[in-house]
Amino acid sequence: MTVPFLGELGEIEALFFVIFLVSIVFGAIARKTDFCPLGGIADVIHSGNTGRLSMYFFAIATAILGVTIFEALEIISADSTRPPYRMSQFRWPAYLVGGAFFGIGMTLCRGCGMKSILNLGGGNLKTIVAILGMGGAAVLMLYVEGFFNDYFLSWVLPASPNLDDYGFKMQDLGTIIGGVIGVETSVMRIIIGLVLSLSIMGLVFKSKDFVARRDNWIGGFMIGALIVSAFYISGGPLGELANEASDFSDSPQYGMGTQSYTFIRPMGDLLYIASNPEWYILTFGLVAFLGVGTGSVLISVLTRRFKIVWFNSIGEALRYAVGGVMVGIGGILGMGCTLGQGIAGTSTLSLGSFLDLFALMLGAYIGIRMQKKFMSDHEVPCAD
Numbered sequence: 001m002t003v004p005f006l007g008e009l010g011e012i013e014a015l016f017f018v019i020f021l022v023s024i025v026f027g028a029i030a031r032k033t034d035f036c037p038l039g040g041i042a043d044v045i046h047s048g049n050t051g052r053l054s055m056y057f058f059a060i061a062t063a064i065l066g067v068t069i070f071e072a073l074e075i076i077s078a079d080s081t082r083p084p085y086r087m088s089q090f091r092w093p094a095y096l097v098g099g100a101f102f103g104i105g106m107t108l109c110r111g112c113g114m115k116s117i118l119n120l121g122g123g124n125l126k127t128i129v130a131i132l133g134m135g136g137a138a139v140l141m142l143y144v145e146g147f148f149n150d151y152f153l154s155w156v157l158p159a160s161p162n163l164d165d166y167g168f169k170m171q172d173l174g175t176i177i178g179g180v181i182g183v184e185t186s187v188m189r190i191i192i193g194l195v196l197s198l199s200i201m202g203l204v205f206k207s208k209d210f211v212a213r214r215d216n217w218i219g220g221f222m223i224g225a226l227i228v229s230a231f232y233i234s235g236g237p238l239g240e241l242a243n244e245a246s247d248f249s250d251s252p253q254y255g256m257g258t259q260s261y262t263f264i265r266p267m268g269d270l271l272y273i274a275s276n277p278e279w280y281i282l283t284f285g286l287v288a289f290l291g292v293g294t295g296s297v298l299i300s301v302l303t304r305r306f307k308i309v310w311f312n313s314i315g316e317a318l319r320y321a322v323g324g325v326m327v328g329i330g331g332i333l334g335m336g337c338t339l340g341q342g343i344a345g346t347s348t349l350s351l352g353s354f355l356d357l358f359a360l361m362l363g364a365y366i367g368i369r370m371q372k373k374f375m376s377d378h379e380v381p382c383a384d
């Protein structure tokens with residue numbers, strides 16, 4: 001692949017270049033449309049406005065529909081993703097505890113991983129503390145030998161059944177329901193994917209708040225579509241070439257495979273690379289993360305929404321730090337975030353992803369209710 005000013009790119013470099021460009025679009029759209037799952041939950045609690053929360057579920061429905069169609073056409077396969085959403089081991093304690101921890105944490109630092117990098121791109125320097133907390137916790141969970149195993153997997157794994165022992169090779173709804181009623185998995189995935197995605201869309205368009213704001217339509221559809229596009233980029237022809245190049249390399253590329261947007265692990269990788277500056281740690285997820293941040297900066301400057309913001313007190317800074325650490329721990333434990341599990345994971349129809357999403361939203365609700373000052377600076381986007 002030849003790129004102006006960059007010259008000839010190898011397969012892996014080409015993969016990274018494409019996802020970086022796509023991620024710039026992702027960041028610009030998410031920032032411009034105020035795409036924010038936490039904001040959507042807060043809008044409902046604040047004034048009953050369902051617009052942004054419906055936008056989030058519209059993105060989920062779009063992603064489910066897209067992955068369902070792409071798998072039916074054998075364009076991609078979501079059976080072996082990174083992380084393994086459909087793995088046979090059903091880690092329900094991790095999904096529940098990790099999701100709840102993540103949800104409460106993001107209310108403390110006023111955003112998930114995605115929202116934090118979007119806000120940083122808009123000039124909100126508070127999120128530096130949150131991102132350092134998220135990344136630091138991710139490094140602790142992923143790279144400090146024994147920590148994750150001793151303090152988390154030691155109680156998660158004994159309680160987590162392997163569905164393969166019950167005749168289910170994977171934990172997606174198509175495999176489970178299809179196995180129970182005797183319908184082929186591939187057929188069941190198509191049926192469930194179509195019914196679920198179209199049902200969610202039907203409910204979303206019943207929301208007057210959603211329909212009244214054009215950015216809700218644009219943000220929901222585009223974010224969902226970009227989640228699917230990342231699966232295609234990493235798991236389609238370009239991704240296959242990059243994977244082959246990595247497999248035959250003397251130094252295989254770290255973090256390859258079919259994957260989409262997730263933000264907590266890349267934050268950990270970003271901090272780890274600072275102390276271990278080696279090429280192989282530059283991953284698909286990290287490049288996507290940096291692209292989203294770049295897109296947020298560009299759109300913030302172009303729309304004159306770039307504004308430097310800093311803490312009002314030490315207490316506020318500490319709250320952001322604690323929230324960031326909770327989000328980081330919850331994201332690694334639950335294997336994803338509001339996008340990683342909430343949209344990318346649910347698009348594969350993974351039962352664990354739906355469970356994690358439920359726990360995450362419940363945690364966010366609890367976190368908002370616990371903080372009397374949460375709504376003091378909250379603004380609901382206006383309709384067109």
